[in-house]
Amino acid sequence: MAREFSTVGVVGLGTMGAGIVEVFARNGIDVVAVEISEPALERGRVTLTGSTDRAVAKGKLAAADRDALHERVHFAVGLEALHSVDLVIEAVPEHLDLKQRIFAELDRICRPETILATNTSSLSVTEISVATSRPNQVIGIHFFNPAPVMKLVEVVRTVVTAPEVVADVEALCSRLGKVDVTINDRAGFIANALLFGYLNHAVGMFESHYATREDIDAAMKLGCGLPMGPLALMDLIGLDTAYEILDTMYRRGGRDRRHAPVPLLKQMVTAGLLGRKSGRGFYTYERPGSPVVVPDEATPLATESALADGARAITKVGVVGSGTMATGIIEVFAKAGYEVISVTRGMEKSAKVCEAVKTSLNKGVVRGKLAEADRDAALGRISWSATLDHLADVDLVVEAVVEELSVKKALFASLDEICKPGVVLATTTSSLPVIDVAMATHRPADVVGLHFFNPAPVMPLVEVIRTIRTSPEATATARAVCAALGKTGVVCGDRSGFIVNALLFPYLNDAVKMLEASYSTADDIDHAMKLGCGYPMGPFELLDVVGLDVSLAIQRELYLELREPGFAPAPLLEHLVTAGYLGRKTRRGFRDHSHR
Ligand SMILES: NC(=O)c1ccc[n+]([C@@H]2O[C@H](COP(=O)([O-])OP(=O)(O)OC[C@H]3O[C@@H](n4cnc5c(N)ncnc54)[C@H](O)[C@@H]3O)[C@@H](O)[C@H]2O)c1
Numbered sequence: 001m002a003r004e005f006s007t008v009g010v011v012g013l014g015t016m017g018a019g020i021v022e023v024f025a026r027n028g029i030d031v032v033a034v035e036i037s038e039p040a041l042e043r044g045r046v047t048l049t050g051s052t053d054r055a056v057a058k059g060k061l062a063a064a065d066r067d068a069l070h071e072r073v074h075f076a077v078g079l080e081a082l083h084s085v086d087l088v089i090e091a092v093p094e095h096l097d098l099k100q101r102i103f104a105e106l107d108r109i110c111r112p113e114t115i116l117a118t119n120t121s122s123l124s125v126t127e128i129s130v131a132t133s134r135p136n137q138v139i140g141i142h143f144f145n146p147a148p149v150m151k152l153v154e155v156v157r158t159v160v161t162a163p164e165v166v167a168d169v170e171a172l173c174s175r176l177g178k179v180d181v182t183i184n185d186r187a188g189f190i191a192n193a194l195l196f197g198y199l200n201h202a203v204g205m206f207e208s209h210y211a212t213r214e215d216i217d218a219a220m221k222l223g224c225g226l227p228m229g230p231l232a233l234m235d236l237i238g239l240d241t242a243y244e245i246l247d248t249m250y251r252r253g254g255r256d257r258r259h260a261p262v263p264l265l266k267q268m269v270t271a272g273l274l275g276r277k278s279g280r281g282f283y284t285y286e287r288p289g290s291p292v293v294v295p296d297e298a299t300p301l302a303t304e305s306a307l308a309d310g311a312r313a314i315t316k317v318g319v320v321g322s323g324t325m326a327t328g329i330i331e332v333f334a335k336a337g338y339e340v341i342s343v344t345r346g347m348e349k350s351a352k353v354c355e356a357v358k359t360s361l362n363k364g365v366v367r368g369k370l371a372e373a374d375r376d377a378a379l380g381r382i383s384w385s386a387t388l389d390h391l392a393d394v395d396l397v398v399e400a401v402v403e404e405l406s407v408k409k410a411l412f413a414s415l416d417e418i419c420k421p422g423v424v425l426a427t428t429t430s431s432l433p434v435i436d437v438a439m440a441t442h443r444p445a446d447v448v449g450l451h452f453f454n455p456a457p458v459m460p461l462v463e464v465i466r467t468i469r470t471s472p473e474a475t476a477t478a479r480a481v482c483a484a485l486g487k488t489g490v491v492c493g494d495r496s497g498f499i500v501n502a503l504l505f506p507y508l509n510d511a512v513k514m515l516e517a518s519y520s521t522a523d524d525i526d527h528a529m530k531l532g533c534g535y536p537m538g539p540f541e542l543l544d545v546v547g548l549d550v551s552l553a554i555q556r557e558l559y560l561e562l563r564e565p566g567f568a569p570a571p572l573l574e575h576l577v578t579a580g581y582l583g584r585k586t587r588r589g590f591r592d593h594s595h596r
Contacts, residue, residue, distance in 0.1 A: 002171035003164075005029060009082040009110075010089050011102060012036075013044025015238050015277060016119055017091035019147030022051055025072040026061075026148070027176050032074050032081050041075050047289065048073070051148065079105050087172070089141055091119040094244035099123060100131035107132035115165055117141040121192050121241070122248040125185045126158040136162040139169055142189055144532040145236060152532035154189045155182040179531050181524040187252035188245070190520050190528040194539070196246055197258040197566065198507045199237075200265075202230035205492075206282070207264040211499055213282050214300060215490035222461035222488055223453060223500035227534035230503070231282040232293075235275035239268050258506075258566045309476035312422060314484075315339060318391040320411065321400035322349040325428055327356045328456030329398055334378040335361075335370075335457075336485045341394060343385050350384040357382065360457065388418050396481065398450055399437075400428040408432065409440035416441035424477050426450040430501070431557055434494045435467040444469035448478045451498055462487045467494040496561035497554065505554045511539035512570035515590075522590050544589035548573060548582045 007030040010021045021033045021044070033048075035041040052069060055061035061069075074081070079102065082088055088106055092098055099118060106116050116138045118128050129138035140156025153173045157166045166182060173180040183189055188196060202216055211219070217229020234242050243265050250259040268274075268281065275281030279288035284296040315338065319330045322344040330353065333340045344350045361378060364370035383390075388411075391397055397415055401407055408427060415425055425447045427437045438447035449465025462485075464478045475491060482489025492499045511525055520528075526538020543551055552573050559567040576582075576589065583589030 003168040005086045005172055007085045008087045009085040012092035016147060018044050018047035020089055020091060020143055021073055022048055022148045023176055025069045030072045032085055034076050034079060034081055038077060041077055045075060079109055083109050087115045089117045089119055094241055096123050099128050103128055103131040119143055122188050122245040125156050129158055135160045137165055139165055150532055151179050152528055153178045153180045155180045156185050156189060158185045181528055183520055187249045190525055191532040194507055194510050196249055198503055199230050199234055200246055200262055201503055203262040203265060207262050211492040216499060218488050219490045219499040224504055225536040235281035235283055238275045238277055239265055239281050240274050243269050256566045310473035311476040311480040314395040314481055316394040318394040318397040322353045325452060326400035327353050329400055329452055331357050331360055331457050332485055334381045340382045341385055341390050342382060343388055347386050350386060354384055388414055392418055393420055396424045398426045405432050405436055408437050412437050412440040424474050428452055434465045438467050438469055445471040446474050448474050450478055460487055462489045463498045464489045464491045465494050465498055496557050501554050506567055508539045508543055508551060509555050509570050512573045516570055516572040540590040544583040544591055547585055548589050549577050552577050
């Protein structure tokens with residue numbers, strides 16, 4: 001029989017603690033909520049009230065249940081109030097000495113059978129436990145932010161945590177409606193170990209002006225379907241907390257440079273820019289604690305101003321290539337009202353592309369998303385050619401031929417001879433340096449990358465890559481074109497992986513390394529990222545969809561360009577590729593798909 005928890009204590013009512021109080025009280029458990037001072041207690045009370053009021057306003061909680069919830073919470077200053085609770089969860093700032101002091105006090109105050117739990121994200125639960133005389137009753141219960149919403153709880157057992165304590169806490173998590181994964185005491189556990197390298201990398205991109213905060217966040221939301229971008233997430237976590245987590249992970253987790261906090265973070269913390277809780281972090285909020293972002297001096301002006309930036313008028317577009325991407329891109333431009341000239345290497349190929357575009361447009365008609373007249377008009381805007389000479393008077397060329405530098409360079413050299421002055425020349429490469437292609441022409445200022453995602457008619461994101469030679473006018477033109485296509489264009493520098501792949505694949509690679517180290521299972525890791533961070537797919541699900549060979553190739557390029565030891569491809573990924581386990585396309589990758 002699992003132990004009954006009728007009263008729990010929560011220490012620290014900040015970002016996490018206030019949410020944890022709500023989780024318990026919502027599930028009928030009495031809570032003693034403790035803070036260090038009256039003002040801090042009042043802040044915690046306001047946070048709890050704000051959150052439950054929002055739940056009532058959204059119809060997710062009845063007003064009577066809210067009132068009952070509040071009656072279950074007893075607020076107090078000082079740890080002495082916790083003398084008779086069954087379980088304590090500590091959620092004070094991420095400092096080992098502070099947590100150890102609190103655990104020593106709790107050990108003295110609480111009944112001998114009380115379980116003492118920490119919500120630490122990165123500190124050693126073992127080191128915290130030895131500050132007490134009952135390390136076997138100390139455990140990590142790691143909730144995710146916001147605690148009332150996120151389903152995952154990581155239960156962290158140390159080498160001395162008693163098995164019945166683990167079982168009791170697991171049963172408690174189920175009672176709270178949470179899904180738990182139980183793991184050993186390692187820096188960052190599952191989710192943060194995979195998340196924080198990515199978050200820090202995104203901050204580094206921002207710090208180096210590689211892309212704006214809005215573009216970095218939009219790229220990850222729209223390119224990967226994440227619930228929020230990395231910088232908005234840093235603001236939610238709290239930059240002081242994020243700094244401490246990174247710093248601890250760096251020291252505990254093998255001094256991986258990717259966890260060394262980007263210098264900007266420390267500066268922001270020192271300047272009091274802590275994220276949502278202080279009203280200002282990477283973004284500016286309506287007021288401290290508010291989730292509502294308000295414009296500030298860094299907020300970009302509306303897209304209409306692109307013309308003011310020197311964007312050129314585009315009416316006629318050439319698309320070169322006959323593959324999946326070219327086909328999708330032709331459709332996107334034609335649907336948006338552009339006159340399109342498709343150029344392939346022969347009329348047979350043109351006929352095929354034409355068929356593919358028709359089939360796709362017809363699907364839109366069948367699904368009721370496109371009127372027949374609009375389909376016909378779109379098709380009427382496309383002309384089919386097998387010679388580049390027809391691109392002499394287009395305003396924009398989008399190249400989507402095979403991913404080979406020599407082929408692309410030769411093509412751009414030809415375009416340079418054929419096209420009129422002022423045309424913007426774009427490559428859809430996903431892995432080659434755009435500057436190499438640009439330098440094959442005599443007009444590198446007019447060359448940009450336009451990285452569409454597959455399938456182009458569906459995916460809302462386009463990465464606009466500006467090289468060190470690209471003119472502001474060409475960049476503005478590319479961005480304005482994306483907007484006219486109904487896509488979000490994000491502008492970034494010319495580095496391997498641009499924004500999305502550079503941030504995504506190292507995370508996937510880290511997940512493989514974690515599996516390889518036998519820290520957890522593929523199922524638990526997938527669960528942790530979906531339920532703890534709201535990702536649409538876990539890393540192993542995604543790797544099997546993308547293809548292990550494709551993932552390995554991207555990861556290798558990132559490693560070769562940046563020489564970052566942490567980016568070295570996971571040996572397990574290499575072995576699976578060598579063995580021909582490439583994911584869904586071969587019916588076996590990290591999982592066996594043969595029966596599905
Ligand atoms: N922020 C996140 O997204 C997140 C997610 C999961 C876990 N965590 C972990 O949760 C813990 C708390 O983080 P947070 O982001 O909520 O921090 P926070 O800074 O928002 O809140 C900490 C609270 O602890 C209070 N406090 C400080 N000393 C205290 C004491 N001696 N007694 C009682 N209260 C005291 C502070 O007044 C403050 O209200 C950390 O260990 C952190 O790593 C954070």
